[in-house]
Amino acid sequence: MFRIYTFVKIYALILAAILTAIAVSGQESRQLSVAKPQAIADLRTTEGASLVNAKWYIQGAHVREKEFHLPGSVKGGDALLLYPTGKSTKTHSLHPQIGEKDFDAAFKSISPLSLESREGKGLLSFAWYKVELTLPAVIGKLNVSGATAVFEIVMDDYSEIWVNGKQAMIFGQTGNGVIPGYNNRNRVILTENARPGEKFIIYILGINGPLGKLPENYIWIRNAVIDFYEKGLPLPLGWNDVGKIHVIDPSLN
Numbered sequence: 001m002f003r004i005y006t007f008v009k010i011y012a013l014i015l016a017a018i019l020t021a022i023a024v025s026g027q028e029s030r031q032l033s034v035a036k037p038q039a040i041a042d043l044r045t046t047e048g049a050s051l052v053n054a055k056w057y058i059q060g061a062h063v064r065e066k067e068f069h070l071p072g073s074v075k076g077g078d079a080l081l082l083y084p085t086g087k088s089t090k091t092h093s094l095h096p097q098i099g100e101k102d103f104d105a106a107f108k109s110i111s112p113l114s115l116e117s118r119e120g121k122g123l124l125s126f127a128w129y130k131v132e133l134t135l136p137a138v139i140g141k142l143n144v145s146g147a148t149a150v151f152e153i154v155m156d157d158y159s160e161i162w163v164n165g166k167q168a169m170i171f172g173q174t175g176n177g178v179i180p181g182y183n184n185r186n187r188v189i190l191t192e193n194a195r196p197g198e199k200f201i202i203y204i205l206g207i208n209g210p211l212g213k214l215p216e217n218y219i220w221i222r223n224a225v226i227d228f229y230e231k232g233l234p235l236p237l238g239w240n241d242v243g244k245i246h247v248i249d250p251s252l253n
Contacts, residue, residue, distance in 0.1 A: 035234040037150075037227035039142040043131060044224050049112040052133040052226055057107035058119065059096075061126035061205070066093040094126060098162055098203060104130075118218035120208055127219045129204040137196040139228060147228050149190040151202055154223040157215070158207040159186045163200060182210065183222070192232060 042048030049056070072086020096103045107130055110117075119127040135144055153159055158179045161167065167177040180186040190200055206219040247253065 035229070038147070038230045039139040039144075039228040041139060041226040041228075042224075043133075043226065044112050044115050044221065046112055048225070051139050052136060054112065054131050054133040056110045056112055056115065057130040057132075058110050059106040059108065059128045059130075060120070061094055061096065061128050063092050063124065063126075064095050066091055096128070098165055115221040115224060118220050119206065120219040122216065122218055123208065123214045124211070125208045125219065127206040129206060129221070131202050131204075131224070133200055133202070133226070135191075135194050135196055135198045135200075142228055142230060144194050144196055144228060147194045147230050148192045148232050149194050150187055150227040150229070150233070151190055151200075152185055152187045152223070152225050152227060153204055153221060154183065154185050155204065155206050156183055156217070156220050156222055157209040158182065160205040160207070161186055161188050162203040163188055163190060165201070165203070179207070185223070189233075190226075194228070 040048075041051040041054070043052075043054050043056075048054075068089055068091045069084035070086040070089050071081040071083060073081070096106070107128070135149060137144060151161070151163070153161065158181075160179055161177045163177075169178060174180050175184070175186050177186070177188050188202075190202075191198065206221070208214065208217070208219055
């Protein structure tokens with residue numbers, strides 16, 4: 001009985017050690033596919049990038065000191081203490097910022113094949129990527145006209161996305177432009193009614209993280225694709241049975 005108990009105990013300890021090693025050394029978590037698109041342009045390959053005439057660029061970004069204001073009420077300012085209307089202070093900002101005059105000045109052209117190259121200076125570091133693309137008339141067997149086009153990227157470690165200089169943000173949002181999570185896919189719908197020849201400029205901010213305990217690695221792109229769906233984004237399994245929406249007034253659309 002003692003021998004059996006000892007063997008079981010040793011086996012349990014070995015299994016626990018293996019599982020712990022996997023958890024510690026695992027570099028990414030696998031996710032289920034979002035849905036099966038009718039066509040895909042892999043933007044990390046020369047052939048895939050050529051399908052949408054994609055051109056990649058990169059520039060560094062850095063933290064710098066910036067003048068700002070504390071929340072407060074100064075000479076009839078914000079009485080609710082919500083906005084920077086108080087005393088002057090010094091803080092920090094990431095440079096360059098989207099919308100600044102010199103934002104596009106330092107981008108340099110890179111090959112799609114170099115997206116796995118490590119970027120940034122390590123620790124607290126950032127890198128801006130830009131990809132310019134044009135929707136084709138046909139990709140594979142799919143007529144692109146009227147299709148839904150979705151941009152997806154997986155950044156090591158975090159990513160933010162702006163499409164044509166804009167980002168849609170709502171409370172509680174994860175992904176869809178804002179940070180989706182650690183090494184997580186970030187998906188943005190470019191259009192739900194694609195038109196051949198339509199152009200997009202997509203800016204992606206790569207961020208090394210987690211910020212609370214900075215890793216000793218760098219920024220790079222694991223995956224970057226354009227997914228094309230012929231009839232819009234498919235509903236998750238079972239959602240077709242949830243119910244129907246009855247429109248009382250078409251103006252609500």
